Amino acid sequence: MSAPTATLRSEWAKLTTVRSTGWTLFAAFVVTVAFGTLVSALSNSDYDSLSEQEKLSFDAAGTSFTGGLLGQLAMIAFGVMVIGSEYSTGAIRSSLAAVPRRGVFYLSKVAVATGAALAVSLATTFATFFAGQAALGSHSTTLGAHNVLRATFGAALYMTLMAVFSMGVATMLRSSMLSMGILMPFFFLITQILASVPGAKKVAEYLPDQAGAAMVRVVPKSDLPYGAGGGFVIMLAWVAAALLGGYLVLRNRDA
Amino acid sequence: MIELAGVTKQYGEKVVVDDLTFTVRPGCVTGFLGPNGAGKSTTMRMMLGLDRATAGRVLIDGEPYARLKEPLRRIGALLDAKAMHGGRSAYDNLRCLALSNRIPLARVDEVLQEVGLGEVAKKRPKGFSLGMGQRLGIAAALLGDPEIVMLDEPVNGLDPEGIHWIRTLMKRLAAEGRTVFVSSHLMSEMALTADHLVVIGRGRLLADTGMQEFIDRNSRSSVRIRTPEPEKLRDALAAAGITATEQASGVFEVTEAPAERLGELALEHHVLLHELSPQHASLEEAFIALTGEAAEYRTGTSATATADAASSAGPDAPQTTGTES
Structure with missing residues (x-):
């Protein structure tokens, strides 16, 4: 049983010595900010064509976070590759030979990657907020406005938790390709489709991305049974389930 | 010291490793020999706690692997050359391992020099040849300066110079009093390096014996005589009470007397x-004979060849190289 701090240092070294870490996190930042700013600029120029009702419920902060829809895919890729690359390269055997206590190994890896994801998510959401507000011109809001700071942190936490959720899924599936093949279409297509099917709509409301969307909203959606706090709790439950599933697979399967 | 007691691994109905009990001792090279698919790699993975044994246990210096503190300082293993992250430099791969077991980072440079990868330390193993990957895996095994070194098919992919290097390395490690456990499917390779042999086939223990003992027991020697006067020779041998098998006209095989004695006899009888x-x-033939029935994967033709080699195993039998398919 190697000391947990030694394992943490080792996992940090692993994270910072592969290129995929840099480019997935960089992509998450760039895509989120660029897309958020673009949507904000378009909203600004189209604002006058909105109906009175739409103008009243216009969410300036939420508009600047729109980029997160695409940026989260890069975060998912980050979470998947942190774990999946151990399996695809066979490095998992060296790793577990070095740290045979699998719980310590898993916790350290997830903790280090979560820290990195959180730092990048915070930088990303604040950057996209300010860039988006600048693009919104006269229709912008400020961090001091009601619920805006909470929504900004909500957006950062959502991005981070998507990465952590993906780590759990990748540990269960033990493959980058398989995890990406399931997670990407799931968050891009399936939740949208489910949400538009009447019967499945109630279920779809509790999927991670819907819960996450609630965390980012300044004005709660009236037809959703929970608010930002509820969304956070639902998201945490998904993440906990994925991590637990990953742990059970890691603990019980042969490496 | 590695102790296995009743170690069994089952995948569903299939028993891959069947009740293995043996001990690997320090101060010598123990060869772990068996045809492909005999269960060598599975056994080695169980020793490292990577695969869970269905039954039985493995103790490393009296403790299960999972209980070892900083295991890389106790036992270093090369399982397969590709057990490294291809996108992380050779140096960084080893640095990550070193950090997890609090091994001084100076060791990373040391072992990279030792295996001859000093110049490509900053390169990523993705572009490495099989031989270089193997050297990197060996560097990882030596990283913690462990008392036990375990190598799974280390000569795979190495060039002749590399093979010579690994043989010398294993002998040196054993001479330093370490426990060296090395697997191979090539008897000829083992004969050159191992002091002790553990042979398995179909997951079962077939032999656990000293190398010299194994050689003495299994290498039948004989003398081949060719003469244009077969009648005279047969009489001469009969007179001395020596039986000979005539293999072809004028070609005899004698197992009961050494060549010197037979030469003297021929001279006496002109x-x-x-x-x-x-x-x-x-x-190699002894090994094939031993594992013949136990070989797991054989094509129809090589099965026949193996059976032939096993049954004749005489001086005229072809020198099979033991690369069973």
């Missing part, structure tokens, strides 16, 4: 000899 040569059955 028999003209065209050939008088000692023959040794190869260890």
